[in-house]
Amino acid sequence: MEKNILITGGAGFIGSHVVRQFVNKYPQYMVYNLDALTYAGNLHNVADLESAPNYEFIHADITDLGKMREIFNMKNISHVIHLAAESHVDRSISDPLVFIKSNVLGTATLLQVAKETWEKSNTDSHLFYQVSTDEVYGSLELGKGLFEESTAYDPKSPYSASKASADHLVRAWHHTYRMPVVLSNCSNNYGPNQFPEKLIPLFINNIKTQKPLPVYGKGENVRDWLYVIDHAKAIDTVFHRGELGETYNIGGHNEWSNIDLIKVLCDTMDEKLGRKKGTSRALITYVKDRAGHDLRYAIDATKIETELGWVPSLQFEEGIEKTIDWYLSNDEWLSNVIDGSYQEYYQQQYKEV
Numbered sequence: 001m002e003k004n005i006l007i008t009g010g011a012g013f014i015g016s017h018v019v020r021q022f023v024n025k026y027p028q029y030m031v032y033n034l035d036a037l038t039y040a041g042n043l044h045n046v047a048d049l050e051s052a053p054n055y056e057f058i059h060a061d062i063t064d065l066g067k068m069r070e071i072f073n074m075k076n077i078s079h080v081i082h083l084a085a086e087s088h089v090d091r092s093i094s095d096p097l098v099f100i101k102s103n104v105l106g107t108a109t110l111l112q113v114a115k116e117t118w119e120k121s122n123t124d125s126h127l128f129y130q131v132s133t134d135e136v137y138g139s140l141e142l143g144k145g146l147f148e149e150s151t152a153y154d155p156k157s158p159y160s161a162s163k164a165s166a167d168h169l170v171r172a173w174h175h176t177y178r179m180p181v182v183l184s185n186c187s188n189n190y191g192p193n194q195f196p197e198k199l200i201p202l203f204i205n206n207i208k209t210q211k212p213l214p215v216y217g218k219g220e221n222v223r224d225w226l227y228v229i230d231h232a233k234a235i236d237t238v239f240h241r242g243e244l245g246e247t248y249n250i251g252g253h254n255e256w257s258n259i260d261l262i263k264v265l266c267d268t269m270d271e272k273l274g275r276k277k278g279t280s281r282a283l284i285t286y287v288k289d290r291a292g293h294d295l296r297y298a299i300d301a302t303k304i305e306t307e308l309g310w311v312p313s314l315q316f317e318e319g320i321e322k323t324i325d326w327y328l329s330n331d332e333w334l335s336n337v338i339d340g341s342y343q344e345y346y347q348q349q350y351k352e353v
């Protein structure tokens with residue numbers, strides 16, 4: 001194989017789309033999907049890839065140093081696309097230490113094992129790609145400014161601080177050991193396979209089942225939304241064309257206040273479900289704000305657009321409609337996640353756990 005790529009977190013939301021992008025588009029690459037299958041990992045997300053000859057799933061935790069050494073050596077890993085992480089801000093507020101372990105120690109473990117393995121190799125065709133978030137830049141005022149690659153890091157939640165720490169480690173390994181790295185920082189993703197704890201899938205499910213829609217604070221916080229497959233394509237672009245040591249911001253110039261976005265979800269779903277207009281808006285319930293809630297994120301994606309030629313392919317209206325349709329027609333995926341039975345799939349498919 002031309003490259004042996006380790007994609008971490010490939011059973012999660014974004015990782016599953018990245019794995020699919022690489023397995024289907026590049027038969028000349030071997031893709032190893034490494035995932036610990038935490039609550040957020042779901043092998044149904046990649047079930048369509050199981051029989052592909054250039055795909056293998058590995059059940060492992062990135063903080064397990066011995067296991068990572070074994071995998072890098074046995075599989076002759078040449079490239080890493082690192083997505084595995086604890087990803088939900090609310091969980092980072094109630095249970096921060098698991099974020100430090102997976103996101104900080106896990107990234108350091110992978111960097112160190114990649115360094116040890118690649119130093120012994122007789123080729124220099126290697127890459128460590130760190131997939132990060134715009135939350136490392138902190139929070140913007142309403143209507144003022146955008147996150148650029150030069151914006152100083154100012155993370156404010158345990159989640160964003162753990163991702164910022166990981167990004168610093170990646171840059172430190174590049175600076176100190178000449179590790180070939182590239183980083184990207186993306187805005188909020190939406191689309192198929194997102195765990196229904198995040199705003200869009202949670203609200204789609206609550207609207208469907210006519211449960212209250214818990215809007216934090218006044219709903220005025222702004223997020224910049226990108227369809228997940230456009231993110232996967234951007235990662236493909238940065239992986240192949242990004243310059244070593246560089247960072248690329250990824251976003252779709254698509255800012256929405258939470259409350260405006262929620263109203264779009266309500267009205268679109270009323271129409272799709274044949275309900276009277278306004279039925280779902282009546283479910284909106286203002287609740288206590290998230291602690292330390294970042295007010296606004298917004299990405300300036302000029303660098304990736306002009307230097308690497310990536311642009312989002314989907315307009316938001318189309319993306320949100322596709323997303324709603326996906327959740328409405330994948331009832332089984334959603335109910336398996338909600339009742340926890342998705343976790344049994346691994347035990348049935350793979351004998352060693």
Ligand code: NAD
Binds near residue numbers: 088106
């Ligand atoms: P997710 O929570 O859906 O998936 C994370 C995956 O990582 C899961 O499959 C989980 O089992 C796995 N994982 C967690 N800890 C692990 C460990 N210790 N060892 C091995 N596997 C482990 O997350 P996501 O939303 O798909 O995010 C993926 C990555 O993209 C994260 O690094 C996140 O910070 C970043 N990101 C997410 C967004 C977004 O909007 N969701 C935006 C920008 C960047």
Ligand code: DAU
Binds near residue numbers: 134223290
């Ligand atoms: O910006 C990128 C980040 O986007 C990623 O790095 C994170 O992994 C990802 O989870 C996401 O973080 P957010 O905190 O922005 O996403 P979340 O879906 O949790 O919340 C989006 C907005 O909606 C936020 O302002 C909080 C609000 N919200 C969320 C939930 C779950 C509510 O008002 N009610 C809710 O029930």
